[in-house]
Amino acid sequence: MPHLDHRNTKAMNVSSTSASSIRAGIVLLTFGTALTHMSLLFPDLIFILNGLGYLTLLAALYLPIPALVGRKQLVRWAFIGYTALSIIIWLAIGDKGWWVGWANKLNEVALIGLLWWESRR
Secondary structure, rough: OOOOOOOOHHHHHHHHEEEEEEHHHHHHHHHHHHHHHHOOHHHHHHHHHHHHHHHOOOOOOOOOHHHHOOOHHHHHHHHHHHHHHHHHHHHHHOOOOOOOHHHHHHHHHHHHHHHHHHHHO
């Protein structure tokens, strides 16, 4: 009977749990950002499209889309770039006098961090 190395099994479980936690964080932060953009100044088309962009990139990252198989890293970096661009545009022309904008930017910075962390795995 082969000997099972429980240390490797435990490390795999921790790694799997960590990956699941990162993915859950990305999903939650993306939904939070998308909903904020789509409800903010509704029915402003730019904000709605920005929110839909977040949801599209999330779908492209995690759904089994045949055209994107093997390209998840590219999608992840596009997601990071899209989020960074959203922050830069807000810094340039956004309303910085409202706490919702600042809270959403913190959300987006955390999203970039989790996407980057996931890319390192």
